[in-house]
Amino acid sequence: MTQVITVTNQKGGVGKTTTVSALVCGLTQRGARVLGVDLDPQGNLGFTLGLDIGDGYTIYDVLTGAHPIEASISHTDYGDILPSDIMLSTAEVAFTAPRREFMLSQHLDAVKDRYDFIIIDTPPALNILTINAYVASTGLIVPMEAEVLSLVGVSQIQDTIETVRKSFNPDLKVLGILLNKYNQRLTLSREILDLAEAVAEQLDSRVFPTRVRRGVDVAMAPAHGQSVLTYQPRCKAAMDLRKIVDAVAGPQFPAPRKR
Secondary structure, three states, X not given: OOEEEEEOOOOOOOOHHHHHHHHHHHHHHOOOOEEEEEOOOOOHHHHHOOOOOOOOOOHHHHHOOOOOHHHOOEEEOOEEEEOOOHHHHHHHHHOOOOOHHHHHHHHHHOOHHHOOEEEEEOOOOOOHHHHHHHHHOOEEXXXXXXXXXXXXXXXXXXXXXXXXXXHOOOOOEEEEEEEEOEOOOOHHHHHXXXXXXXXXXXXXXXXXXXXXXXXXXXXXXXXXXXXXXXXXXXXXXXXXXXXXXXXXXXXXXXXXXXX
């Protein structure tokens, strides 16, 4: 069964795209068949993994029916990508048809059997794009920074998750809250961890035991068209993110042996 995992938080700058690119790259390295789907109009996922965003078709073309999903997917060394661009910012007014919450799910059904994992990047908003991602997903990962406003963003998606469960996708699970840019030495980080664990309990979930540490390499990797896993595989953040890949991959896709 294909796992469809959405990485979500309505607050920006919490590491959603970094997490998605690491999952796409890390799972592909383990031999899994992986599709990354960019639902953020900024188009950062494709850029991060080396795509020329102005070249080829995008998720907007797919959702509007202008181009089939099979021919809109780009193939990269790090996994397959269904990219996005700024046209997707019109989604709230452009997509008004009945059952518009199921648009993404219906298109993914056409290619789902080709992949072991579909990883979805979402915009920093709770809008129709985010709802589509939740409806299509088997699980959510919620990244957040170890700071108060980021925690507020996590708390606010709880109502949206419950609405989707009740109306569209009763099997939707929250796989975990992921703390990014974490510094164990800071009192604030430790306090936010305690609060995040309380929120995770309300979501019937957990905080991932691995916290992703800060590092300049995470910010540098997109400029080189790579995930941090390949750009600086031995940096602290890459090692932390690899453990998150471990948690998602499970025993079916073990880490490659070191040579």
